[in-house]
Structure formats: C-alpha cells, structure tokens
Amino acid sequence: MRLLFITGSRGEWGYISPILKECKRKKIKFFLCANNMHLLDSFGLSSNEILNDGFKIDESVYCALDGYNSHTTVKSLGVLMQSLSDVVHRLKPNWIILAGDRSETMAAALVSAYSNIPFAHIQAGELSGQIDGQARHAIGKFAHLHFASNKDAENRLLKLGEQKFRIKTVGAPQLDQIIENKKKYKLLKPLTKKLDIQLKHKYALIVYHPPQEKIESIQKHFDGIFGFLSNTNLKRIWISPNNDSGSTIVKSELNKRRTHNDYIYDNLSRSDYLTLLCNAKFILGNSSSGILESPTFKTPSINIGLRQNGRIRARNVIDVVNPSKENLIKALKKIESPSFKKNLVKVVNPYGNGDSSKKIVKILLNTKIDDNLLFKKLTY
Amino acid sequence: MKKYTVNINDNINTVVEKILINGQRTVLVVEKEKTLGVISEGDILKSLVYKKNFNANLNSIMNKNFKFLKYKNFDDKDVEKIFTSHLCQIVPVLDKNLKLKEIITLEQFLKRKFKTNQK
Numbered sequence: 001m002r003l004l005f006i007t008g009s010r011g012e013w014g015y016i017s018p019i020l021k022e023c024k025r026k027k028i029k030f031f032l033c034a035n036n037m038h039l040l041d042s043f044g045l046s047s048n049e050i051l052n053d054g055f056k057i058d059e060s061v062y063c064a065l066d067g068y069n070s071h072t073t074v075k076s077l078g079v080l081m082q083s084l085s086d087v088v089h090r091l092k093p094n095w096i097i098l099a100g101d102r103s104e105t106m107a108a109a110l111v112s113a114y115s116n117i118p119f120a121h122i123q124a125g126e127l128s129g130q131i132d133g134q135a136r137h138a139i140g141k142f143a144h145l146h147f148a149s150n151k152d153a154e155n156r157l158l159k160l161g162e163q164k165f166r167i168k169t170v171g172a173p174q175l176d177q178i179i180e181n182k183k184k185y186k187l188l189k190p191l192t193k194k195l196d197i198q199l200k201h202k203y204a205l206i207v208y209h210p211p212q213e214k215i216e217s218i219q220k221h222f223d224g225i226f227g228f229l230s231n232t233n234l235k236r237i238w239i240s241p242n243n244d245s246g247s248t249i250v251k252s253e254l255n256k257r258r259t260h261n262d263y264i265y266d267n268l269s270r271s272d273y274l275t276l277l278c279n280a281k282f283i284l285g286n287s288s289s290g291i292l293e294s295p296t297f298k299t300p301s302i303n304i305g306l307r308q309n310g311r312i313r314a315r316n317v318i319d320v321v322n323p324s325k326e327n328l329i330k331a332l333k334k335i336e337s338p339s340f341k342k343n344l345v346k347v348v349n350p351y352g353n354g355d356s357s358k359k360i361v362k363i364l365l366n367t368k369i370d371d372n373l374l375f376k377k378l379t380y
Numbered sequence: 381m382k383k384y385t386v387n388i389n390d391n392i393n394t395v396v397e398k399i400l401i402n403g404q405r406t407v408l409v410v411e412k413e414k415t416l417g418v419i420s421e422g423d424i425l426k427s428l429v430y431k432k433n434f435n436a437n438l439n440s441i442m443n444k445n446f447k448f449l450k451y452k453n454f455d456d457k458d459v460e461k462i463f464t465s466h467l468c469q470i471v472p473v474l475d476k477n478l479k480l481k482e483i484i485t486l487e488q489f490l491k492r493k494f495k496t497n498q499k
Contacts, residue, residue: 041433041440196466197445251439255388255416259476264444 001365002029004093006084008036008104009242010046011288014174014270015099015122018357020055026361031091035061035080036104037243044240044267052269059087063104070245077107084111093117095364098143101128101136103244109139118144118373120364122173125153125160127310128288130211144373147173147360149292149351152312161380166373170359171352178274178296179354185271185278185297194272197263202281203235209286210246211305218246221305222253225284227325229261232332237276239287240266282335284328291317295349300335302328316347384470384483385410386419392427392434392441395419404469404485409442415478417442420468449484451475456492463489 037043063080065072099122112119124146149172282300286307295314304323473482
C-alpha cells in the first residue's frame with residue numbers, strides 16, 4: 001500500500017497530520033507532496049511546521065505566481081496540475097488523499113481522476129460559501145471515497161448522486177489533535193512568553209481571508225471590523241490570510257489600519273494557533289476554524305460574510321453577514337449575555353469526537369481497489 | 381530619523397546600507413509614516429542562511445510584533461525595561477496609529493542612565 005497525501009495550505013495540514021501520525025504508527029508507506037503556500041516565505045513557510053512535526057516532504061511543488069489576483073490564481077493552478085501529473089507518475093501511489101475545498105485540492109483531484117488513481121476526499125460533502133463550495137462539490141464528483149465529517153454532509157453526498165458505499169462518515173480528523181491535547185492548549189502563559197507579547201486580559205483572535213467573489217467588499221469589512229475593535233480595549237491577534245486572490249489587499253489594509261493593539265502573525269505553528277483559539281474571548285473572521293474548531297474549545301465565534309455560508313454550525317457561532325460596526329457590537333453584546341454564556345457550556349461540536357484518523361486509515365486499508373471502486377456510477 | 385527607516389518596498393540591499401549608516405544594527409520598516417516592522421542584522425542573516433534569498437520581500441523578513449513605546453505614555457522605567465529585557469539597539473516611540481514620533485537608541489539610554497547615576 002502506497003499512499004500519497006497532497007497539501008497546499010496550513011489549514012489542510014491540520015486535516016492531514018493526524019492521519020499521517022496514524023500511518024506512521026501502523027507502519028504504512030506514505031508520501032507527502034507539499035505545494036503552494038506551504039513553500040512560500042511570504043505566507044509563513046509552513047513546510048517548516050511539517051518538518052518540525054517529524055514528517056519528510058517527498059515532493060515540493062512550487063506553483064504560485066506572484067500577483068495573487070484571479071488571473072495569476074488560475075495560471076498557478078495550471079502550473080500545479082502539470083507538476084502533480086509528474087509527481088503521480090513518479091511515485092505511483094495506490095491511493096491519493098486530499099482534503100478540503102481549496103483550488104489546489106481541485107487541481108489534485110483532476111490529476112488523480114485522469115491518472116486513474118483512486119482518491120479519497122476528507123471533509124467531503126459539506127457546504128462552504130462562494131467558489132470554495134463549488135470546488136468541494138466538484139472534487140466530490142471525482143472522488144472514489146468520501147470521508148464525511150457528519151450526517152449532514154453524508155446526506156448531501158447522497159443527494160448529489162454519490163453511491164452509498166463510497167460515503168464514510170468519520171468526523172473531522174483535525175479535531176483528533178485538538179481533543180487529544182485539549183488540556184495543553186489551555187496553557188497560555190508559555191505561549192505569550194514564547195511570542196514575547198503581553199495578554200493580560202482576554203483578546204480577540206482574527207482570521208480573515210479574502211472573500212473571493214467580492215474583493216471590493218474587503219475595505220467595507222475592514223471599516224466595520226476596525227470600527228468595532230476601536231470600540232473595545234481588546235488586544236487583537238491577526239493571522240495573515242491565505243494566498244487566494246485578494247490576499248495582498250487584505251495584508252495591505254491590515255498594515256494601513258493596524259494600531260498598537262494589533263499583533264500580526266504570518267504563520268503560527270498549529271499548536272500555538274490552537275492555544276490562542278482556546279483562550280480567546282472570541283474568534284472573528286471568515287475562517288473555517290471558527291466553524292469547525294472553535295466549538296471544541298467552546299470559544300465564541302463571530303463568523304462574517306458569506307465564506308462559510310451553509311456549513312452546519314454549533315451554537316457558539318454568531319453569523320454576521322454584513323459586518324458593520326453596529327452589527328459587530330451587537331454580536332459582542334450577545335457573546336457577553338448570560339443566556340449565550342449558559343448555552344456555550346453545552347456546545348457540542350458537530351464535526352466529530354477525536355477518532356477520525358484511526359477510522360480513515362482503517363477504511364483505506366480495508367477498501368479493495370477494483371473496477372467497482374474505480375468506475376463511478378452517478379446515481380442521479 | 382531617515383537613517384533609521386526603510387520603505388516596505390525597499391530590498392535587503394537598502395536595509396544593509398541603512399544599517400551601515402546608522403550603526404545600530406537595526407532599521408524600522410515604514411510605509412507612509414506608519415511603522416510596520418523592525419529588521420535587525422540577525423533577521424537578514426537568518427533570511428540569507430535559511431531562505432537563501434537576497435531578493436526577499438521585506439514583509440516576509442521583518443518582525444511585525446516589535447517592541448515600542450507609546451508616545452506621551454512612557455517613563456524611564458519603560459525604556460529601561462525594553463532595553464534590558466530585549467537587548468535591542470533602538471526603540472521607536474509611536475502614536476496609537478503606529479506613526480513614528482521619536483527613536484531612542486541604546487547609546488542615548490546608557491548616556492542618560494550614566495549621568496543620572498553620577499548625580
């Protein structure tokens with residue numbers, strides 16, 4: 001058995017690393033291909049985290065063209081597809097494992113499908129906003145196995161015409177690490193010492209990615225966010241955005257508007273990030289972390305805009321489609337209300353309970369690669 | 381203060397030149413008067429050794445979460461605390477929007493401290 005994991009961003013690494021740990025434990029042969037943002041200085045060089053976690057990167061594919069607009073994004077995907085085709089040809093894996101809804105995953109899905117190599121898709125069947133949601137469904141059309149994180153995603157895959165035997169509801173693997181180390185993440189002091197920052201009181205964690213279809217809304221969103229933040233005395237920790245189209249605008253707006261209360265990190269290790277998420281007063285932005293990971297810590301999440309539209313969410317999430325100053329102040333008031341605090345204690349994460357990676361590896365080992373698996377029948 | 385600052389769009393070459401001029405092993409990275417980060421000699425060496433890139437964007441090298449003093453809101457103890465606990469050569473004094481108002485060098489701090497002790 002030869003598995004090939006392909007990943008392009010720090011977010012996906014959270015999905016994949018617990019599965020790789022399980023593969024290591026079970027002595028399964030696997031390869032790791034890192035591409036796009038993992039390899040870029042300006043996006044935090046998260047390949048270092050992969051190496052620090054004790055994994056070897058077998059293939060590095062540089063593909064991102066500077067510019068980070070829609071034109072260069074598409075061109076970069078073309079470069080990635082060309083290179084991945086060579087990687088797959090060289091390594092000859094039995095399975096390819098992909099995660100999420102990003103454009104790199106979409107490119108890898110096409111390469112897998114047309115190379116006639118079965119691939120499994122993690123976080124399959126969910127809804128996400130804008131073009132990411134379309135990419136996720138399109139990836140699902142090519143996937144040979146769907147690892148759904150909950151019943152909602154499972155049902156959607158069935159409705160989309162996928163055969164039942166291909167759909168495995170296993171939870172979200174990125175929660176495995178969180179649940180295993182939850183106690184460790186509560187300790188904020190060692191991290192503030194390491195980062196050399198002072199966080200005497202609760203702080204806001206902000207993760208804002210460019211909303212792809214509405215780049216012009218970035219300024220409006222920042223008006224609202226900074227207007228709201230100036231109304232509070234909170235320190236704010238910003239995590240720099242991914243390299244999607246519009247990311248340079250986000251970074252430049254952040255540089256222009258930041259005050260002495262803002263800390264900016266291009267890339268934190270996953271463990272450091274989760275410690276910040278665990279101890280924040282709230283997470284604000286449009287990252288999937290606010291939907292998928294914050295419920296495990298019972299950290300309130302203010303989800304803005306449409307990027308996470310349609311995803312199933314726990315009761316710690318407050319949606320603010322139009323993040324004006326007034327609407328965000330209302331959201332904070334809600335977070336501080338006794339009824340919200342009371343409900344927060346009871347929050348259950350709908351995306352899994354920590355045993356997902358074991359289930360995924362077991363299924364991959366036990367799934368026979370035959371014509372039934374390789375030749376898909378669409379039921380609708 | 382020009383000898384202590386570079387623009388965000390400058391390159392490592394300019395940073396090295398400014399450091400040679402100011403003699404403080406550090407420069408501040410600014411854009412339209414706003415201070416965005418700090419680059420030390422160490423940051424440049426790290427960039428050259430680990431990233432092997434002489435054309436690296438300053439945004440990817442600079443320390444964005446640097447130490448500074450708040451304009452009209454600090455005393456000698458704050459200055460001492462930064463210099464003694466962070467071993468830096470210069471400390472910028474910034475207003476709440478991170479506009480550069482003043483720079484205090486380690487040399488200035490030590491001279492002042494020495495004079496006070498002599499009295």
